[in-house]
Amino acid sequence: MEERFKRRPHPGMLLFFGMLLILVSGLFLAYELHWISSGNWLAIGLIGLGVILLVTGIISSSSGHVYMPMGIIAGAALLCYGVASLLGISNWWPLALLVVGLALLFMYFFLQKEAKKHRRVEETLHASEVKYGYIIDNANSIIMEVDPTGKITFMNRYARGFFGFGADEIPGKSMVGTIVPDTEDAVQKQEDMLKDITERPESYLNKETENTLYDGRQVWIAWSCRPVMGEENNLKQIMCIGIDRTEQKKADDIAALQMSERTAAEERNRLARDLHDAVSQTLFSASLIADVLPRIWGRDQNEGLKRLEEMRQLTRGSLAEMRTLLFELKPTALVDAELGDLLRQLAEAIKGRARLPVTVDIQGKCEIPVEVKVALYRIAQEALNNMAKHSGASCGQVALQCLPQGIVLSISDNGQGFDKSLSAFNGFGLGNMKERAEKIGASLLIDSRIDNGTSITVTWPGNSGEMKQ
16 A cells, blocks of 8 residues: 555656646637637647647656657657648648757756756755764764664764774674673663664653773763654664763762761761760669669668669660660661550650650550551651650650541640740741651641640541551
């Protein structure tokens, strides 16, 4: 079917048959209207046919499609014979020679003009190609062409110098083993790329890959490749422009490593501060009580029991604080622990650190996704830290309800409270709590009044939160 549509009729033939039909129809109409007599209609028909052959012959030959000298000669002969018959002239051939000569002269001058125009077009095209080749070959970028089999057909001067190849060393060679490392799956990856670039060309406009130089050194190049399709929509070649990203990638890797080291150092410093502010001071207080406990016990056993209980609470708080810090050092421990146990651990740590009693009420057993458990733990941790540092409370409470329709977590205290309109979720880590709640699809309600305590309630309406007795 495609071949049939490609066979288009010759323009000269269309012109010939079109004029012939007009001539025939005109002769019949003129004869019917008695504009011509039965004696001269044949002569007029020959004149018309001769004109048609002359015109189509001149146009077809001058347009460069087909040269038709026989058509011109035949047209001139018919034209002159018809004119001679119409005028009653017996020697018609001198007139035919004159017409043929004039037609050939016309064709000569016309073809000369067309030849000059064609030469100018060719010269302009050649100059453009030379200019284009000069620009490509001297561009300060890696430019190359690849055929549909993965062989390099062209590489500009900058690219050859960059990769370390001579002018005749690279053309005709496959990308694999020259500029692409020859690994086990390199050939298969190249075949997949050649197939995929015709289906998803936009994916290869900015693609960073690892390449190799002639001496074996590895480099990173950001390629922009575009397929060039043929007339039948098949892959003809691939044009690629590359920019060396090796130094930039090294700088990025160094910056990432420095950022990782800086983050690790900041985390170590934070843990060191937490150890100093919480565990060290608590253990120091417990050590002081242990030093004076024998003397107190000798004077007053009841007072000694109070001190002993205080020391027990301090050591339990230190243990809880240490476990909390271990969770920070090993986040996977949060995944394995129960949410209720984690909340009790936080309450014990606050009790040991700030001498602030916090009761924990757990109802049911929560079976929830890990990300929800970690988010609720972090919200409770932030709220309890705020309670210990800013609330001035004498007691606090943590309540967790594991219901079939979801989870309700509440942290409250009897402290001094604050004005929510002034904080606007910006102070005391309230913004972080709100962000964590929104990430898991939970609602966060903060109820606080001056001198009337603070209550923070998180509600997660997930179907996986079930009550298990």
